[in-house]
Amino acid sequence: MKLCKKSQVIERKNADNCVVSEYSIEDESLDFAIVRVNGRYPESGLAVNKAVKEIVYVGDGSGAVQVNGNLVELNQGDVILIERNEPFYWEGNLTLYIACTPKFSVEQHQRVADSD
Numbered sequence: 001m002k003l004c005k006k007s008q009v010i011e012r013k014n015a016d017n018c019v020v021s022e023y024s025i026e027d028e029s030l031d032f033a034i035v036r037v038n039g040r041y042p043e044s045g046l047a048v049n050k051a052v053k054e055i056v057y058v059g060d061g062s063g064a065v066q067v068n069g070n071l072v073e074l075n076q077g078d079v080i081l082i083e084r085n086e087p088f089y090w091e092g093n094l095t096l097y098i099a100c101t102p103k104f105s106v107e108q109h110q111r112v113a114d115s116d
Contacts, residue, residue: 002026015041018090022104031103035096037063042111046087051108052100054082063092087112 002025010022017039023032041047046066056065058078065072065080067088074080074094082088090096 004032015043017041017043028103030099030101033098033100033104034059035094035098037090037092037094037096040089040091042089045114046089046112048087048110048112049082049084049100049104049108050110051084052102052104053084054098054100054104056080056082057097058094059097060095061093063090063094065090 004023004025008024010024012020012022014020014035017037018041019036021034023034025031056079058074058076060076062073062075065074065082065088067080067082067086072080074092
């Protein structure tokens with residue numbers, strides 16, 4: 001068993017409108033975070049994960065995600081899987097519960113220009 005106590009959570013800002021609470025369970029194959037988006041993330045362009053895929057549960061709020069040019073509306077209770085190397089952005093007022101495999105690293109998360 002592995003455990004991450006609330007006191008061990010690492011908070012960071014991806015942007016002014018995107019706050020991440022990272023729950024490290026000290027496992028290289030999997031991790032978990034709660035992400036709060038209020039607006040658009042990234043603010044312009046797209047983000048891409050070069051090494052991980054994310055399964056995302058919308059815990060609260062509503063908005064949209066664009067993945068590979070496909071815009072999908074999201075509401076509380078929805079789940080989406082974003083594969084590695086799929087360009088995306090989030091927009092809305094959302095609380096996202098995200099598990100990544102393998103473990104997420106900031107270095108592999110990149111912002112890229114929108115191709116449109």
